[in-house]
Amino acid sequence: MSENIEIPIREKNIVLIGFMGVGKTTIGKLVAQKLYRDFIDVDEEIEKIYKIPITQIFKELGEKEFRKFEKEFIVNTCSQTKLKVISLGGGAFLHEEVRNVCLSRCIVIYLDLSWESWKERLPLIIDSRPVLQNKTLEEIEEIFFKRREAYALHNSKICTNDLPPETVADSIVESIKMAWDLYQPHRE
């Protein structure tokens, strides 16, 4: 169960979740710019700390080590910061602790994409995502649909099919501003 922590909604971190390659990093950066906030990409931060790409972390230290570090990094970051835009890695929301901290302290935006549209993204990401290595398309499809169960826990979902990153970012900003005005209206 997630704790109910009273952070003013206008100060909450905005967290982007969704399957790998859906656009969390690309769109998160744009959302941060549009809201004048700092941007944190969890994968990029982990790469900076280990000083090697994630593919190499998987090869040299193993997925288990990556997942442990990823979970701790997100729990610490979400517990200790406010007013950030944070893009998670595609597998991060599978950790229960990550779901709990994000849903209790942040606004969680789920970027969705149909399987048909996602397949067109595959060539762009296949080499840099270790989870996709040595898998058939059928196996990847199974992971794609299985992970939707975890992503189903969110505050707002945006379907990104056929939409350029700028348009998706604008629609996220619009939906966030609507939530801010609803739950913490400015008083004159």
Ligand SMILES: Nc1ncnc2c1ncn2[C@@H]1O[C@H](COP(=O)(O)OP(=O)(O)OP(=O)(O)O)[C@@H](O)[C@H]1O
């Ligand atoms: N809305 C979009 N339309 C077309 N291409 C996109 C869109 N969003 C992202 N892309 C492209 O898809 C690829 C993957 O995007 P990105 O790295 O942002 O995904 P991600 O969700 O952060 O993936 P991961 O979970 O692996 O970190 C990039 O080449 C990016 O340019």
Ligand SMILES: O=C(O)C1=C[C@@H](O)[C@@H](O)[C@H](O)C1
């Ligand atoms: O979906 C996943 O399991 C992953 C997605 C990437 O963002 C990286 O976090 C890593 O490649 C694992």
Ligand SMILES: [Mg+2]
């Ligand atoms: Mg990313």
